[in-house]
Amino acid sequence: MATTTVTINGNGTDAAAKPSISFTDNFVQIIDGKASPTKESRHGLNPANKQAKASVPVATKEDLDRATEAGKKAFKAWSKVPYEERRAKVLAYCDAMEALHTEFRELLTSEQGKPIPQATAETDAAIYWMRAIADIKLPEDVIEDNEKRSVVTRYVPLGVVGAIVPWNFPLLLATGKLAPALLTGNVIIIKPSPFTPYCGLKLVELAQQFFPPGVVQSLSGDDNLGPWLTSHEGIDKISFTGSTNTGKLVVKSASATLKRVTLELGGNDPAIVLPDVDVDKVAEKIAFFAFLNSGQICLNLKRIYVHESIFDEFRDALVKHVKAFSFGDGSKEGISHGPLQNKMQFDRVKTFFDDIESQGWKVAVGGKITPSDGFFVNPTIIDRPPENSRIVVEEPFGPIVPLLSYKTEEEVIDRANNTKMGLGASVWCNDIKKAERIAKEMQAGTVWINTHFDLSPAAPFGGHKESGIGTEWGTNGLKGFCNVQTLFLNKAIAS
Ligand code: NAD
Numbered sequence: 001m002a003t004t005t006v007t008i009n010g011n012g013t014d015a016a017a018k019p020s021i022s023f024t025d026n027f028v029q030i031i032d033g034k035a036s037p038t039k040e041s042r043h044g045l046n047p048a049n050k051q052a053k054a055s056v057p058v059a060t061k062e063d064l065d066r067a068t069e070a071g072k073k074a075f076k077a078w079s080k081v082p083y084e085e086r087r088a089k090v091l092a093y094c095d096a097m098e099a100l101h102t103e104f105r106e107l108l109t110s111e112q113g114k115p116i117p118q119a120t121a122e123t124d125a126a127i128y129w130m131r132a133i134a135d136i137k138l139p140e141d142v143i144e145d146n147e148k149r150s151v152v153t154r155y156v157p158l159g160v161v162g163a164i165v166p167w168n169f170p171l172l173l174a175t176g177k178l179a180p181a182l183l184t185g186n187v188i189i190i191k192p193s194p195f196t197p198y199c200g201l202k203l204v205e206l207a208q209q210f211f212p213p214g215v216v217q218s219l220s221g222d223d224n225l226g227p228w229l230t231s232h233e234g235i236d237k238i239s240f241t242g243s244t245n246t247g248k249l250v251v252k253s254a255s256a257t258l259k260r261v262t263l264e265l266g267g268n269d270p271a272i273v274l275p276d277v278d279v280d281k282v283a284e285k286i287a288f289f290a291f292l293n294s295g296q297i298c299l300n301l302k303r304i305y306v307h308e309s310i311f312d313e314f315r316d317a318l319v320k321h322v323k324a325f326s327f328g329d330g331s332k333e334g335i336s337h338g339p340l341q342n343k344m345q346f347d348r349v350k351t352f353f354d355d356i357e358s359q360g361w362k363v364a365v366g367g368k369i370t371p372s373d374g375f376f377v378n379p380t381i382i383d384r385p386p387e388n389s390r391i392v393v394e395e396p397f398g399p400i401v402p403l404l405s406y407k408t409e410e411e412v413i414d415r416a417n418n419t420k421m422g423l424g425a426s427v428w429c430n431d432i433k434k435a436e437r438i439a440k441e442m443q444a445g446t447v448w449i450n451t452h453f454d455l456s457p458a459a460p461f462g463g464h465k466e467s468g469i470g471t472e473w474g475t476n477g478l479k480g481f482c483n484v485q486t487l488f489l490n491k492a493i494a495s
Pocket of ligand 1: 164165166167168169191192193194223225226227230241242243244246247249250264265266267297298299395397423463467468
């Protein structure tokens, strides 16, 4: 990938600007509008071949202090910039991202491992999400308005937002926090995952060409940085996406300063398949949603409940579709599934494969990890493991999924809800009324009928139970970046 010159195509205000940015090297963190070098550096790995990627900074506590100071200063002015002006800058920034689509997409595959079609889809979605969120208005609510007084509820920005991003969607989950934070008048510090820092750092570098210093900053660090950020007095809100275990640490740490927190956490999504479905068609879709991104999505199907009357036929169809996947280096044409992203995740997923033998689980397909140069794991389906086994109760976050059978509707609803998680769920049935009735009984933030993983930037997204607190995206998501202020405007002169 070479340095690319970007021509802004006119959606925003900076139509004449021609920014350029290198995607091959120079991965810097940005504090107060400037690259901020660090003494120490580290690097990520390409998960398809374990080769070292370019070096990235390791932020210190002092870097964080400087970033929060710069953010505080920038917030004073940015929060007063009229909404339409902020929106125009966000849209101009989206245009620049779009012009750099190929560069972002290639960088994403090389750091995350996802194949070209999925990296393309994530890059498209990252841009689309920002544009769509820029179309959502957050007007004041007029509660009362008469001759004597008006009472108005306003949504005012919080200040400096710390955005903590995981390694499975490094682009989309960063822009999904950037746009609402900036549009509502906040400033933001992006902390990418140490496993996938590259796209996040380039996003913030590019942002400098559109936003004043201190409005969009980045910090690239090691495992110390997250806890420093969540406990820092200069951070007003943490927008966190990651695992449930880390989410609990974030709440604990943020409680000392009572900073606002939104948590988008893990999932253990069930699919409930009713007996009236077209088995082959539904099995194909369920295979897709269970194994997409090699099982490294919070919303992958992680428990598949199939009615006993169609179980054998469904299992065979599912196995057929899973066998058609092509696992390999995501940068190559024709690959549908890439490696796991990192060694930590690979080692964790391996423990579920160890359980196959020790627990005597029956395997429908896969079951062994073929040694390779990268973090590749063979797609695996476990045939009816016990309901209390790890593979049913925990989130493996890899391509290994339990297939379960059930007898009655009541029983399967109870089993689907019998989890600490509550992110998503789907019901697969030709009788839409019945499907809707079951869907409404699901304890999950998003429920689908005859699909899964459909998302919209205009719809709030969040988890019930231990899958999260609060929502992101949509009007509700924008409100999460605001304090509520009620204004009583007394029209009579005080006597
Ligand atoms: P993780 O919790 O290990 O890390 C997420 C981020 O938190 C990283 O940037 C990491 O550096 C940072 N972090 C680590 N320890 C921290 C601490 N003590 N304080 C503050 N920050 C800390 O998660 P991951 O392994 O990167 O991502 C996978 C998990 O994320 C899965 O459980 C998945 O379901 C979940 N996830 C949820 C959503 C959602 O929207 N609900 C989306 C994607 C991923």
